[in-house]
Amino acid sequence: MTTAKPLNLLIIGAHPADIFDQSGGTMAHHARRGDRVACCVLTHGARVHDAVISDQMFHQAQVPEAQALERLMQERADVKAQEVRQACALLGCEELYFLGLDDAVLLLSEGAVKQVAALVRKVRPDVVLTHFPREGSTNTNPHAIAGQIALYGMQLAASVDPGDTNPPHKVSQTFFFGTGGAPLPRDVWGAEGGYYNDVFIDITDVVKDKLAALDALVSQGYGGAYARKRIETSDGAFGGAVRCAYAEGFIKMNAECHYHLPVTEHARNVAAMSDHEVMARSSFRHDD
């Protein structure tokens, strides 16, 4: 049984572009259904993939002195924040929080955890989407650290904290951004005793909106050719894994409890198709 009440979602990404390439289609679906979709960007991201800071300066003989560089980074952070606002609006999401952490070295710090906890108590989400806390090397991967900050933040949010007058809040379910690539784990065999992408959202109907959102992330270099390649290779691979054209993959944190066995319409539709019909369905390419 799914609840008929609107859902309250909070999506927490490490860098400005992460929430869009990992979950832009899912955001669009929930915004269209009338759910509350709040987005949180942990770092300003001015060092990561920025068109001026990390691209133009890469080939310069010298970069500006400290003060000038800091000023420029602030300017670039503002540019990136504006792009994030625009991308969110294209997906129908208006509620946006920038925590402003430095993306130089993202660490699991008490300060960052407290900021997330305060946001969780304020937004009071049913569902949190965030990075998988064991992505990559776990300890030095900024996405994994962001996922850990989010997890600790949710734990702390479940109790009071002096200075925050909002009451405690518990999150119903957490979905971690799926891990992709060639060995995309998609079932209990792919998990090999570990985790696998166990929830997929078919985003075929909103893939153009996601593309428009990625196109807004100009300073990140995510627009244009990159956005198209990314959607084909990542969302296309996720889609192929579950027999649709484009999907976003997630790893759910908590086991689910149902009254009846959960079998999706999608699974029944695919089971009723021939091999060639399934191939045609998952081979659909949006024409852009």
Ligand SMILES: [Zn+2]
């Ligand atoms: Zn990132």
